[in-house]
Amino acid sequence: MKHTNKEILGKGIKYLAFALPLILIGPSVLFTAFNNQDHPYYIPVLIVGIIALIAAILLLFKGIMTVVKAVFD
Structure with a gap:
């Protein structure tokens, strides 16, 4: 089953959206x-x-790579 570029882009944005709270929570927990x-x-x-x-x-890396794949593929 072939995915369209729009679906791949959506998946990449989901990865980035899941990474955003971790970007904020991780340093706060470590500081505490x-x-x-x-x-x-x-x-x-x-x-x-x-x-x-x-x-x-890891989520940032996977999200950025997925978005780049959707845009340039």
Whole structure:
């Protein structure tokens, strides 16, 4: 089944839309974790922040590549 460029562009914009909240949440969670290093939940909060940042980077990359594919293909 062949997808049209419009459908591929929509998929790329969805990836970018899912990345936007992670771009804002990731650094905030990481900042909170580093400010509360003596708290018992320091390691789990740090891990959640790092996962959010990695997910944001991956979704941004996938979204931009999908949009470029839709526009230039």
